[in-house]
Amino acid sequence: AQSVTQPDIHITVSEGASLELRCNYSYGATPYLFWYVQSPGQGLQLLLKYFSGDTLVQGIKGFEAEFKRSQSSFNLRKPSVHWSDAAEYFCAVEGGATNKLIFGTGTLLAVQP
Amino acid sequence: DAGITQSPRYKITETGRQVTLMCHQTWSHSYMFWYRQDLGHGLRLIYYSAAADITDKGEVPDGYVVSRSKTENFPLTLESATRSQTSVYFCASSEAPRGSGETQYFGPGTRLLVL
Numbered sequence: 001a002q003s004v005t006q007p008d009i010h011i012t013v014s015e016g017a018s019l020e021l022r023c024n025y026s027y028g029a030t031p032y033l034f035w036y037v038q039s040p041g042q043g044l045q046l047l048l049k050y051f052s053g054d055t056l057v058q059g060i061k062g063f064e065a066e067f068k069r070s071q072s073s074f075n076l077r078k079p080s081v082h083w084s085d086a087a088e089y090f091c092a093v094e095g096g097a098t099n100k101l102i103f104g105t106g107t108l109l110a111v112q113p
Numbered sequence: 114d115a116g117i118t119q120s121p122r123y124k125i126t127e128t129g130r131q132v133t134l135m136c137h138q139t140w141s142h143s144y145m146f147w148y149r150q151d152l153g154h155g156l157r158l159i160y161y162s163a164a165a166d167i168t169d170k171g172e173v174p175d176g177y178v179v180s181r182s183k184t185e186n187f188p189l190t191l192e193s194a195t196r197s198q199t200s201v202y203f204c205a206s207s208e209a210p211r212g213s214g215e216t217q218y219f220g221p222g223t224r225l226l227v228l
Binding site: 036103 | 146148153154155156157158161171203205214216217218219220221222
């Protein structure tokens, strides 16, 4: 069965610093991979997704993610974090006939001034 | 407003009461989903629906009932609420063939407290 692991529960970075959030997945084939962001009290918003092709995916708000098949990873990056990026980030994998998304447990990002 | 809406946004109820959470989408998406979000578990799928009158169980369906008489609505009912059902509930929709990786669009969530 597919699964998603986000090993970092909580990360704190300084404003202007670079960011990398880790995501590892377990799936028999190449899955569809997603990153969602959830701001406090809000629903989830899609940042980016990977289907196939170019392994470096660009998303909204200056985020990007790189699919690495050999490492079963799909890490999210941003070169310079803004205070408004403070939120919870969820990696998700989808596959199979039911269109079900499997979410990781999330990484809570805090941004220091 | 267009999009996906949930009501109520906040709900407090007592153990044993029946509660219905509403979800409405204006895109005519075929697929709709209910998730619950709990600390340490991320989002877990409760039920999903591929079309009107077609529903199926997700990971954690026990204690919940859904219906889908119209494409745009997907209510979730807790028949007899328990404290373990205190959670944040998200509805989502997607216009996709199965397994296509289409984006799911999420509502703002309903925060439910069962006393």
